[in-house]
Amino acid sequence: MNAALKQPSASINDRWDADPILTVEHLTMRFGGLVAIDDLSFKVGRGDITALIGPNGAGKTTVFNCVTGFYKPTEGRIVMRHGLGGQQEAVDTVTASGRRWHISDDHSVFLLERMPDFEISKKARVARTFQNIRLFGGMTVLENLLVAQHNPLMIASGMTIGGVLGLPSYRKAEQEAIDKAVYWLEHTHLIDRADDAAGDLPYGAQRRLEIARAMCTGPHLLCLDEPAAGLNPRESTELNELLQFIRETGTSVLLIEHDMGVVMEISDHIVVLDYGVKISDGGADFVKRDPRVIAAYLGVDDEEEIDVPEIKADVEEIEKPARKPRKAPARAKAAAKPAAKSAPARSAAKSTPAKKTAAKKATAPKKPASEIKIKDADKHPGAQPAGTRKPAAGGADNLTRISGIGPANEKKLNALGIWHFSQIAAWKKAEVEWVGSYLSFAGRIEREEWVKQAKALASGKQTEFSRRVDGGKVPSSRTSSRRTSGKGGKA
């Protein structure tokens, strides 16, 4: 149970492999041209607290929205199981049959990607909370919890008709619903505010109420979207206790969280996402030491995060022209072992080359400079500047000392084989135009006088900007450990 005792491993003997309550297989979500989640697979163990972490914009909430039916995934399969075991046979049968679920007394299988959102809560029993709290503010705390028990109460009220006529069976059912609400109010320390409007509660209490409301739907899996956001340390501790208690009641928990204190302390299993791709998967200790996780949390600059998805795609294009084609559709290889997990190092090397390039020059282009081929190179005006296959002895120059080149652009230039100021200094108009177009930077190279700056820097002089970079006042690729503490403080 205790995450700290778990061996740092990603062996296939983990509980989430043996008895998964939820499996996400080859989940892909595209919004127009943007790939928010790219071929993501992971498992949530029954009775576990599973955390989904990752930097901002990694696609965590998108995964949640796919699991809870608020988004329809572009590709992939999401299977929810009631009853022990993987039930692979039932899963395959249902997948092939085109139905949404197979329900039997002790074994039920639900294909969440086929179900509308309300049925996921009603039938598959997956409850969720929201990043920005969504309570019924004008209704009392108690009413909020009664609304959560809508479906059983609806049946008890004889689809309303019996209730209108005032049948005693409905009164009894309502009393039971109130008892259940009181049970969760007591466990969330909200019992004294039961008759107050939910909108009147302080922020921390609203977070707890939302969890209590989700629990009143009787879920098998509870999905919490940043439950600790905005909580003070004491409230965070209380939240930890509440989540532990929920796990003891037999409900599995899947949570998104930024607060590493909460994540590392209570999670049995952590899945790390970055740019829609899984970069690590395992117990808390394993994830904590995983260099890719550290890179994702510590080694990447804010600026880079903002404009990376396209750049990353470009860079990958350059560096791995022989990247494996997209896997076959999910259902075809549902039974296959999760390859990513058994070979995490390889999959990560695949998915995060961009970062590695940035951090060190370990994965410098392996081809001769003249052969550096850029996709759509012909579409850019001018001529592609000559690159070199690797930085000359003494390492690459810090191109970010040129005003206008950030870490992300440095990476793109490196991908071109541009490692040195002297190379930039040699650019003529044709090259400037080509690079401007390549970086989607038309006109800026001239305006910011990169060539002039590069000439100065190549001859060993300083510019005003490079002094500021060297002084650590401006973020650059060589000073990337400077980082706000909030996100990765404890990792």
Add this chain to the structure above:
Amino acid sequence: MAAMQANGGGAAKNNMFVDSLKDSATAAFLVAVLGFFFLPLKTDIASGGLAITYRWPLWISAILIVFGGRLLLNLFVFKAKTPATQIIGDKLAGSSARLPGLGRYLGIALFGFAVILPFFFTTFFPGQQRQYIDLAILIMTYIMLGWGLNIVVGLAGLLDLGYVAFYAVGAYSFALLAEYFDLGFWMALPLAGILAAFWGIILGFPVLRLRGDYLAIVTLAFGEIIRVVLLNWYEFTNGPDGISGIPKPTLFGLEFTRGEGGFADFFGLEYSTIHRFIFLYYIIFILALITNFVTMRLRKLPVGRAWEALREDEIACRSLGINTTNTKLTAFAIGAMFGGFAGSFFATRQGFISPESFTFLESAIILAIVVLGGLGSQIGVVIASVVMIGGIEMLRNIGFLSQIFGPDFDPVQYRMLIFGLAMVGIMVWKPRGLITTRVPSAVLKERKKIGADMVAQGEGH
């Protein structure tokens, strides 16, 4: 210290109000003196010289107008320190807090009066009993419509500008069933309700995905479509000529007619046309009570809570396993059903219906009643109906206004203006309607009312 300051503040408020009053009284006195020889006394040429005609009401009106106008100017325009709007607003806002049981006692009092209403008027106003009972029937019809619409707009938060369509469906259902199948009122009433509910669902489907302004526009269009179809489908609905000879309701087969076998004859009473009016009043009274009873019950049932939850947050509803499609459709259907009942009653009361009666104005009036009363408030709808419908009718009886504005002045012509003024007044002082607090549908220990600022107004408000 604080107490002294509070006293000081109160004194300042009083001073300002008293000063304003004094100033206004002075102005009114000046008008009284200066205008004395122009306004109340008028000389006309008569045979044999001049004759004096007296116009006292004009003089008094002028004095009152100047007094009121001056007072308003003092308070609002030349205001010294404390804005009068704030004082009045505070008083209005505080009224419900200071009188916690007001709503309930008012409800009981109104209910008691409604039960004895016909006998009250026959006893105390024998000359005008028919007029008053007719007005009471009209008000009661609007109360019922308001309660019906309150389900859709107030509880489920779906802004419906075409509610009159269901009123029309109910009325025409009964009229056509009576014409083609010879059904009586009591047979046709449930059918009319079911047909209206069916049309509610028909309207509900296309608008399920719409929110806010778009929802309002589509419902508005739906209301017009129904009216235009009734107007143009001449072979079936008789078009603009309308349908006449709609049967009157009977009391267990007893008709309210003179002579053998009628109501009066059966009970050995002297025949009077007022019997039928009293009977109609009680029909609509009971129908309205049923509407209220069902609505109050539904609020405490899961479906009613789901409506309110839908008004608060639709996405959260879906995350809790509530089928929002069905929930919206039931709101439309049940609201429409009560509209259909009311329409059926309208047809039997009038004996004649035509598409003229179901214009957008009717929808607007019903919606105005709901909004003025306070969304989701049952007693608010009653008060707003009495004020809006009864008040407008009362305007007809205010004779002296025509002495001011001339004999051609018809106050009823200005009702839209008065609606507008009432709306503006409500917007300023009670932006959430007269009755703004929400009573919780379930209580653990103590029933606490929820202030309007907490309650969501739903889509399109």
